[in-house]
Amino acid sequence: MPSTSVSPPDSAWRSRLLFTDLDGSLLDHHRYDWAPARQWLVQLKALGVPVIPVSCKTRSELLPLRRELGLDEAPFIAENGAVVGLPSAWCHARLDRGVGADGMAVRSLGVDIGLIRQRLAVWRARLDACFTTMSEMSLDELMTLTGMSAPQARLARMREGSEPLIWQDDEAGLEAFRAGLAGDGLRLVRGGRFWHVTGDCHKGSAVNWLIERFEALRGQRPLTLALGDGPNDIAMLEAVDQAVVICGCHGLAVSPHQPALYRSEASGPEGWAEGVDHWWAQLQSLDNPAAI
Numbered sequence: 001m002p003s004t005s006v007s008p009p010d011s012a013w014r015s016r017l018l019f020t021d022l023d024g025s026l027l028d029h030h031r032y033d034w035a036p037a038r039q040w041l042v043q044l045k046a047l048g049v050p051v052i053p054v055s056c057k058t059r060s061e062l063l064p065l066r067r068e069l070g071l072d073e074a075p076f077i078a079e080n081g082a083v084v085g086l087p088s089a090w091c092h093a094r095l096d097r098g099v100g101a102d103g104m105a106v107r108s109l110g111v112d113i114g115l116i117r118q119r120l121a122v123w124r125a126r127l128d129a130c131f132t133t134m135s136e137m138s139l140d141e142l143m144t145l146t147g148m149s150a151p152q153a154r155l156a157r158m159r160e161g162s163e164p165l166i167w168q169d170d171e172a173g174l175e176a177f178r179a180g181l182a183g184d185g186l187r188l189v190r191g192g193r194f195w196h197v198t199g200d201c202h203k204g205s206a207v208n209w210l211i212e213r214f215e216a217l218r219g220q221r222p223l224t225l226a227l228g229d230g231p232n233d234i235a236m237l238e239a240v241d242q243a244v245v246i247c248g249c250h251g252l253a254v255s256p257h258q259p260a261l262y263r264s265e266a267s268g269p270e271g272w273a274e275g276v277d278h279w280w281a282q283l284q285s286l287d288n289p290a291a292i
């Protein structure tokens, strides 16, 4: 009589990728602490699951943080999807030229910052619009506005594919500005304090780009999880198989079209660990039934 074994669900055998927002998600919004997530980060590293930061921060801001979090072997997504960093294991011999001395290839998925600044100047003149970009602020102004230290503010100003700005005009002006930028193929995205002007890219398109890269290298579609707390995380949360909306401190609605959605009760890194517990702990028990 043939043996009848029950196959574990397909999901138990697929490689996994975890994408995460930083501020208000993996990092505490106020204290930048991540201790509650530490145990999961160690465990995911041991399991070989890349934890990929997906942030509005610049490459220069992300690199030291990534080192501190122990995520050196994983790719990263900076400036809301405009910039992707690939460690050597994620590089493609034919596609990635110009690998840096650190073995990392950096790809721009949006448009060059020079073009964005040029178009901003054009629309300011045409619409007589009143706004101040981050690159126009003095270091002191930026520090006062954001509470960043001087070294942090310097790193935040090293933009490659997006320009944050403070809008100082009315709503009607903002809509005209948005329409003008759209005609140039540029997007206006709401952040916390700033509006961000980027090319035709966002966190979701960059996550899709990395998933496709993984498939091209490994010949397998990974099982993907993403965690985020803000409106600018919605496209990322919709691009993956499973998602966690982390309880935010901002009061803004975050409602992705995502059937596999968990909303954490805790905020920041506590909520992050709670979300990973929810989705991945159950898959882990499918991989290691003896451990149940």
Ligand SMILES: [Mg+2]
Residues within 6 Å of the ligand: 021, 022, 023, 024, 025, 228, 229, 230
């Ligand atoms: Mg956030």
